[in-house]
Amino acid sequence: MPPHAVLPTGSAHAKAILVGEHAAVYGHPAIALPITPLRTVAEVHHCPGPLRLSTGDASLPVTELPQRFASVGVAAVESLTFFGLPAEDVEIVVRSGIPPQAGLGASAAAANAIVEAVRAYAGVALNDASRFALVQTAERVAHGNPSGIDAHATRAREPLLFADHVATPLTLGAPVCFVVADTGVRASTDDAVAGVRQIVDADPALGRSLLARLGDLTRAAVLDLEQAHLTAFGRRLTEAQDALTDLGVGHPAIDRLVTAALDAGAAGAKLTGAGRGGCVIAVTPDAASGQVVQSAMTAAGAVAGWIVTLGAT
Structure with a gap:
């Protein structure tokens, strides 16, 4: 690749789970929301020698990456291999604006x-199935047994219903505003998933009941969004928070932000992602009320926040 060439570049964005996290691992549906203001960009640079990966902190050969970057190293190696390219004379530079371990x-x-x-570096097309398989290979290194939601949602442009391992766009009957707030508490997805598994194994009846409840709330939430029943949709989110707390993935910081959002007029609020920290998502009818809710969550301790407004589809 000559020095003056346009750098081959790829990008993706953050995602939030509206409802259905953890239950999706057990075969129940989930709804995911793209958070497009938060993005990750990757560039392919010419660099003599073995394949290197730069994450902003340092540039290292992929064979020397610390464990927390193992999945991105796998993504680089597997992608080059898939396209028949050698894992050498290349540096992949990754710049991310997405907080890690935040769900x-x-x-x-x-x-x-x-x-x-x-x-883009290979200059060939890639179908959706192959792209998904490559991302899932990296995600298995990061999370062991990923549901596949994140692989789809971090490239989607609209909310997705994820059911039976298939992601389909979700219809919105009216504009909706979502407010995402970061508790600042970092937690391991693997530990949270393992904690839920322990509850399910220790008390199968309780575990199955809570997971089924989350599945029912997800299916009802789909209809609420399609029919523009925002109050009912918000109530599903708050009820889902109760079930997730019973599954052991709550946290006092999450509770503070949920309470602040509801007190500020949000129709509903809950954790998003694995829980035990990370982020809270709240729903409001418009951006103006979203600003009020975001300010309330900031006052309650959120370290960052983002507003995503989606129109009817």
Whole structure:
């Protein structure tokens, strides 16, 4: 690749789970929302020697990456291999604006960005199934047994219903505003998933009941969004928070932000992602009320916040 060439680039964005996290691992549906203001960009640079990966902190050969970057290293190696390219004379530079371990799909966004950058470097097309498989290969390193939601949602442009391992666009009957706030508490997705598994194994009847409840709330939420029943939709979110707390993935910081959002007029609020920290998502009818809710969550301790407004589809 000559020095003056346009750099092959790929990008992806964050995601939030509206309802259905954890239950999706057990075969129940989930709804995912793209958080497009938060993005990860990957670029392919010419660099003599073995394949390197730069994450902003440092540039290292992929064989020397610390464990927390293992999944992005796998995304780079597997993508080059898929396109029949040697894993040498290349540096992949990754710049992410997505907080890690916040339930926003940072690892899947990085993998998606890398796959697209390598695809552009190879100069060939890539079908959706192959792209998904490459991202999932990296996600298995990051999360063990990922549902596939993040791989789809970090490239989607609209909310997705994820059911039976298939992602389909979700219809919105009216504009909706979502407010995402970061508790600042970082937690391991793997630990949260393992904690839920322990509850399910220790008390199967309780575990199955809570997971089924989340599945029922997800299916009802789909109809609420399609029929523009925002009050009912918000209530599903808050009820889902109760079920997730019973599954052991709550946290006092989450409770504070949920309470602040509801007190400020949000129709509903809950954690998003694995829980035990990370982010809270609240729903409001418009951006003006979203600003009020965001300010309330900031006053309650949120370290960052983002507003996503979607029109009717």
